[in-house]
Amino acid sequence: MNLSNTDITHAAALPARVPVSCPPWVTAIPARWSGSSSALGSILGIPTEKPSNALGQHPPPVATSKEEQDRLLQGRPDQPQNPKVLRIAIIGAPNAGKSTLCNQLLGRKVFPVSQKVHTTRCKARGVVTHEDTQLIILDTPGLTNPCKAKRHKLEEAMLTDPWDSMKHADLVLVLVDVSDHWTRNSLSKEVLKCLSQFPQIPSVLVLNKVDLLKNKFILLELVTELTEGIVNGKKLEASSAFKDNSSSSARSPVQITQASSPEKGDNTWDNSSDVKASESRLGTEEVQQPKHYGPRDLKNMKGWPFFQEIFMLAALCGEEVDTLKRYLLLQAKPGAWEFHSSVLTSQSPQEICNNIIREKILEYLPLEVPYSVIQVTEMWEEGPSGELLIAQKLLVPRKSHMTMLIGRGGKVISRIVQEAGQDLMNVFLCDVRLRLQVEVKS
Numbered sequence: 001m002n003l004s005n006t007d008i009t010h011a012a013a014l015p016a017r018v019p020v021s022c023p024p025w026v027t028a029i030p031a032r033w034s035g036s037s038s039a040l041g042s043i044l045g046i047p048t049e050k051p052s053n054a055l056g057q058h059p060p061p062v063a064t065s066k067e068e069q070d071r072l073l074q075g076r077p078d079q080p081q082n083p084k085v086l087r088i089a090i091i092g093a094p095n096a097g098k099s100t101l102c103n104q105l106l107g108r109k110v111f112p113v114s115q116k117v118h119t120t121r122c123k124a125r126g127v128v129t130h131e132d133t134q135l136i137i138l139d140t141p142g143l144t145n146p147c148k149a150k151r152h153k154l155e156e157a158m159l160t161d162p163w164d165s166m167k168h169a170d171l172v173l174v175l176v177d178v179s180d181h182w183t184r185n186s187l188s189k190e191v192l193k194c195l196s197q198f199p200q201i202p203s204v205l206v207l208n209k210v211d212l213l214k215n216k217f218i219l220l221e222l223v224t225e226l227t228e229g230i231v232n233g234k235k236l237e238a239s240s241a242f243k244d245n246s247s248s249s250a251r252s253p254v255q256i257t258q259a260s261s262p263e264k265g266d267n268t269w270d271n272s273s274d275v276k277a278s279e280s281r282l283g284t285e286e287v288q289q290p291k292h293y294g295p296r297d298l299k300n301m302k303g304w305p306f307f308q309e310i311f312m313l314a315a316l317c318g319e320e321v322d323t324l325k326r327y328l329l330l331q332a333k334p335g336a337w338e339f340h341s342s343v344l345t346s347q348s349p350q351e352i353c354n355n356i357i358r359e360k361i362l363e364y365l366p367l368e369v370p371y372s373v374i375q376v377t378e379m380w381e382e383g384p385s386g387e388l389l390i391a392q393k394l395l396v397p398r399k400s401h402m403t404m405l406i407g408r409g410g411k412v413i414s415r416i417v418q419e420a421g422q423d424l425m426n427v428f429l430c431d432v433r434l435r436l437q438v439e440v441k442s
């Protein structure tokens with residue numbers, strides 16, 4: 001079915017001009033929704049993102065055409081004389097918040113995020129360039145196993161990409177969702193396998209979604225379990241020296257002090273941890289090196305005793321993300337940049353757009369329904385006033401799916417158009433006119 005003549009004019013009440021207070025980098029003027037001959041369309045307000053990220057940087061806008069993006073990707077990096085670089089793989093169970101954290105580190109949303117698992121379908125790179133340092137962040141699909149992949153009909157890439165990312169990483173962040181009662185007490189076998197396969201790569205434990213914890217005491221227990229009581233070669237001794245039990249923030253009720261890291265002036269534990277573990281060092285004993293664990297060893301392991309740091313944060317609201325970012329910048333080693341400083345992601349503009357629309361479909365359609373929607377881009381053009389005109393067809397296998405996707409009176413699809421359009425404006429920093437059309441795949 002074609003949704004002809006079901007125009008929804010969301011923009012009627014929206015401002016037609018960028019307010020004077022808009023940041024100077026907003027160059028395009030949002031146009032009005034001008035109606036369409038088919039499906040649903042929307043034109044939305046102004047980019048709403050923060051003008052700079054936690055380190056006071058302005059992340060570069062994303063190219064709006066594939067040609068421009070290719071030119072940027074192929075161009076020589078504009079690196080300074082003594083460049084530094086760090087490639088970071090972010091791994092963890094599906095839904096741990098990997099893409100949310102990537103977006104926060106980048107300062108702009110370029111990776112899709114949703115409440116449903118397996119939002120990220122393949123690896124993608126994000127780039128943070130800060131002064132002489134480039135962080136290359138490898139967002140990966142949630143680690144899963146072949147059985148689950150088969151059950152959910154996941155692409156091959158979803159099994160292999162996290163491993164591929166590890167091969168290219170200088171450091172790995174292992175993300176754990178501390179609000180998930182089922183998974184938070186132990187690292188999954190896939191994560192442990194990944195870590196033990198690459199024992200030479202320094203690893204950092206990141207406890208995410210701390211904002212959702214009512215009782216911060218649990219963090220102490222989790223740290224002990226997920227690290228097997230050892231961090232950076234030092235034994236942690238749990239102490240119950242909690243000072244307060246605030247639940248509203250990721251900020252520490254108590255802190256971990258790590259007396260044994262003389263080279264780290266600004267100790268990350270002090271800044272980022274919610275738990276205080278009074279810690280007894282293994283003294284002058286040598287820091288144990290990670291070994292290659294076999295499947296039998298891994299079977300009995302719940303945590304990884306070779307993390308070099310622990311961070312506790314709330315990626316969604318950006319709490320403590322700047323602390324982690326600063327730490328990552330400090331870990332960078334001398335090396336050539338991979339990208340020009342105006343590159344924010346290796347994804348093409350079309351990939352970003354597909355992912356953003358898919359994210360909304362995942363968010364608003366129930367159960368397995370979103371996974372069967374096929375997206376076909378029918379138009380990607382620059383309009384007469386420099387706005388980006390995008391039209392996409394959404395093919396669904398059944399009429400019932402189409403009814404769900406459109407929603408009563410077009411409510412669902414118009415919401416998808418509106419939110420995706422706003423996100424696209426925030427990514428490309430220009431006016432975007434998005435049109436979606438739903439059809440049953442014949």
Ligand SMILES: Nc1nc2c(ncn2[C@@H]2O[C@H](COP(=O)(O)OP(=O)(O)OP(=O)(O)O)[C@@H](O)[C@H]2O)c(=O)[nH]1
Pocket residue numbers: 092093094095096097098099100101112113114115116117118119120121140141142143208209210211212313314315316317
């Ligand atoms: N409350 C809260 N929610 C969070 C936080 N970080 C992420 N989320 C939410 O968790 C859900 C999953 O986040 P994603 O970033 O898509 O997770 P992911 O690990 O990339 O997921 P996959 O792509 O399935 O592997 C989304 O609904 C996020 O909004 C956080 O710090 N606090």
